[in-house]
Amino acid sequence: MRCGVVVFPGASCDHDVYHVLKHVLDQEVTFLWHQASDLKGCDLVVLPGGASYGDYLRPGALAAQAPVMAAVRRHAERGGLVAGIGNGFQILLEAGLLPGAMLANRSGRFVCRDVHLRVERTDLPFTGRYREGEIVRMPVAHGAGRYAHRPAALAELEAARQVVFRYVEADGTVPEAAADETGAANAIAGLCNAGGNVLGLMPHPERCAEEILGNTAGLAFFAGAVGAARGAGGGR
Amino acid sequence: MKKREEPRVDAALAAAHGLVAEEYERLVKLLGRTPTWTELGITSALWSEHCSYKSSKVHLREFPTSGPHVVQGPGENAGVVDIGHGWVAVFKIESHNHPSFLEPYQGAATGVGGCLRDIFTMGARPIACMDSLRFGRLEAPRMRALVDGVVRGIADYGNRVGVPCVGGETGFHPSYDGNILVNAFALGIARRERIFRARAAGVGNPLLYAGSRTGADGVHGAAMASGSFDDGREQELPIVQAGDPFAEKVLLEACLEAMRSQAIVAVQDMGAAGITSSTLEMAARGGMGLRLDLDRVPLRGAGLGAYEIMLSESQERMALVVKRGREEEVERVFRKWGVETARIGELTADGRVRVHFQGRLAADLPIRPLTDQAPVYRRPVAAPADLAARQAPPAVPVSADPAGDLKRLLATPELASKEWLYRQFDHTVRTNTVAGPGGDAAVLLLKGTPTGLAMTCDVNPVYCHLDPRRGGAQAVAEAVRNLACVGAEPVGLSDCLNFGSPEIPEVMWSFRECVLGMAEACRALAVPVISGNVSLYNTTADRSIHPAPTVAMVGLIPDLGNLPEPGFAHPGDRVLLFGTTGEEFGGAAWLRHCYESEQGLPPAVDLAAEARLARLLRQLVGAGLVRTAHDLAEGGLAVALAEATFPRRLGATLRFPALGAAALFSESQARALVAVPPRSVERALRLAEEAGVPVHEAGEVGGEELSVEFDGGRLRVEVAALAREWATALPRALGR
Secondary structure (H helix, E strand, C coil): CEEEEEECCCCCCHHHHHHHHHHHCCCEEEEEECCCCCCCCCCEEEECCCCHHHHCCCCCCCHHHCCHHHHHHHHHHCCCEEEEECHHHHHHHHCCCCCCEEECCCCCCCEEEEEEEEECCCCCCCCCCCCCCCEEEEEEEECCCEEECCHHHHHHHHHCCCEEEEEECCCCCCCCHHHCCCCCHHHEEEEECCCCCEEEECCCHHHCCEHHHCECCCHHHHHHHHHHHHHCCCCC | CCCCCCCCCCHHHHHHCCCCHHHHHHHHHHHCCCCCHHHHHHHHHHCCHHHHCCCCHHHHCCCCCCCCCEEECECECCEEEEEECCEEEEEEEEECHHHHHHCHHHHHHHHHHHHHHHHHCCCCEEEEEEEEEEECCCCCCCHHHHHHHHHHHHHHHHHHHCCCEEEEEEEECHHHCCCCEEEEEEEEEEEHHHCCCCCCCCCCCEEEEEECCECCCCCCHHHHCCCCECCCHHHCHHHCCCCCHHHHHHHHHHHHHHHCCCCEEEEEECCCCHHHHHHHHHHHHHCCEEEEEHHHCCECCCCCCHHHHHHCCCCCEEEEEECCCCHHHHHHHHHHCCCCEEEEEEEECCCEEEEEECCEEEEEEEHHHHHHCCCCCCCCCCCCCCHHHHHCCCCCCCCCCHHHHHHHHHCCCCCCCCHHHHCCCCCCCCCCEEECCCCCCEEEECCCCCCEEEEEEECCHHHHHHCHHHHHHHHHHHHHHHHHCCCCEEEEEEEEEECCCCCCHHHHHHHHHHHHHHHHHHHHHCCCEEEEEEECCCEECCEECCCEEEEEEEEEECCHHHCCECCCCCCCCEEEEECCCCCCCCCCHHHHHHHCCCCCCCCCCCHHHHHHHHHHHHHHHHCCCCCEEEECCCCHHHHHHHHHHCCCCCCEEEEECCCCCHHHHCCCCCCEEEEECHHHHHHHHHHHHHHCCCEEEEEEECCCEEEEEECCEEEEEEHHHHHHHHHHHHHHHHCC
């Protein structure tokens, strides 16, 4: 099992993801430079959060054009596992590997806090270790987390069960979009492609994957992906 | 390009640069001739209050600067303490008050950026930030916009560089209506043997410029920070620098990677007075000379002369002394990160700085004499004429409605929840944050070790106004107490001394008194001062701010396994109050906010009692006996109890038969609350007795109500309702 964490200049969560994969899950992990043309044989590729290229133009817009993204695209098309977290999710949207777009938070402000998520699907590599409908708490930290798409497209995404994580209250109720400071359409926090091998999510599972940090809800995300990639014998 | 006419240098031009007549004469004598315009610019920057500490130096000597953990004390870009396991922590707090008042967004952003550079300049990776902010009344002109701009500036910069903002403090007081305070703290970690210092060495070693290009922004910012605001000063917009967090982030990564090559001799960031101070200070520390070729400095556009290039404060730039012959190796790392570099000069043996530009020698100055002979003033001091009136005992009202007073206090911007601010700052990136903003002290994990790093920012400017010596001591004592509440032993502090104009004797008196109070507390509580910053001239239209000697203290927690929470955690836990509650209301929040009285001596600071309490708290936390620990500060017992109920919306039923209603709001020092499981009560009481700390067993945690029986009545509040008031007060007051 080989994991790759892409390093985009300006992004800051690369080391955090590396830490969880390497030191918590004891996996073989390598950094993939943004100008690389191949993925060094990685089975799982993570586009980490942060502010790649300073979030200039639009968050993720410049990173989507980085040379490494051509290799990520090929990997995804072959069914390889790709996860985008925070800014990584925005990059996947900008690269067209996931549908829709991400707008500035409805509040117009950056928000860093714990949110509750409902796991909508557990038949995916990334979510296989969660229970269907499980409510988990994870930190968000983003200025642009307002997922948006055309109403018809949203309906299609729902019908195809591509919504993987949804913002909910602690008791599991879905908040009104107008009441939520992010304002994401259909309270979408995480989304996958039709094949289920490419997933983007705004919350940061790597920030809640160790007991000492008071929350391990994110560990299952990586453990699931690692297990699935191993089971599939890799996407090479 | 048309050559610009340089102005004629004389005493009048020197005065316009902030050099007084004697200082100009000193320069002429030093050179034996009239300085060039560029030389005048360089000298005025180096001799500015901001760079030279000329008014504060004689007082700063009072601080103890050594201790068992100190690796590097004041005098470098940041201080360094040993935190065990082969690691050191590098930290510093710095002001960006004047720029933030002129242009809050960029001022605050570049304040964070500058402080971060001071950390990675030393070879350390920044892992935490804090901010100490002082605003005026929200009704004051521009104040809501200033708050918004400062918060956005800190958020956009810190969040994008990816350093968590884990704590800090925010105050509101009318004395900051015309001069806000923005102090930024940053902390980094490094392996002990990998620390870099800014000491140039090796004749012929090249000087490498790395980072953003140089523009006209911030020319003479250091001089600006060394003058007071007069009416109309807000028009000085162009001298505020603009920050680029992306440039900072790649510069950070490139510097840390290049430093691993061992091809770098010394590094210094280009902060105040840009190329001038960074290169000259490195040369001065190493006793070297310097040749600078300004034609090689990467510029944003044409039209800059030697004067502007030397004094520009464009952000995100570094000066590095590289081992000769290994330039290419270092440049390759910067290129990889997309950071521009230029070889702008080299070290020489003669101790002079020679600045070449467009075939001309723009400056030729002796470095050491210039830095060593910077003016030092022992400015006149005088106690304020109204001191007796300030300290006259306040009338203490009989509180008819303590619950109402408590609600009112918690709804003031000063005591309300600051979540509206800190949720805009990323405090979880880097995955070290064990306890973020909102508690007594932030706690970070030192990965790979059981050790925790704790940090806090504290000062009470009202106390410092009423009695600066007590106020200075109180700031240090409160920081120690806050650290003790998470079980941390202090290893060092960095101070940011914010005061009015040093040319006003009453201000200088309060400066001296604050420093003496801090120094006394530092000695008594064994906390060395390892770095700091002085911000004077916080005077607008003859009105000086309340003194704010901000203390940023760092401590070590040997084992993170026993960390208590700042709030009540478990129904049935017993609540203990440590310390002695007196009738101390001078400057108390209760009198200020409920009765509009700000007078009297601030609470007495008993340093021996503080030391005993801190030791006891560390002992209790270390032994795993306490589930909750919270210090008593502004608003006294009533506010501390309410705050303890908020995190889990968990009430308590308590009795304080020895205290009257007013005493609930007394701000007596050396007090803290803890909650312990019933089985640990006896042991906790015994340890308190052994430690010589007075203790009162007050009752137990539980229920949805905070009920406090006191001598003559009972205070009852519904926790959820009170918490809602407290949580929403600040955004409401801001109109958000």
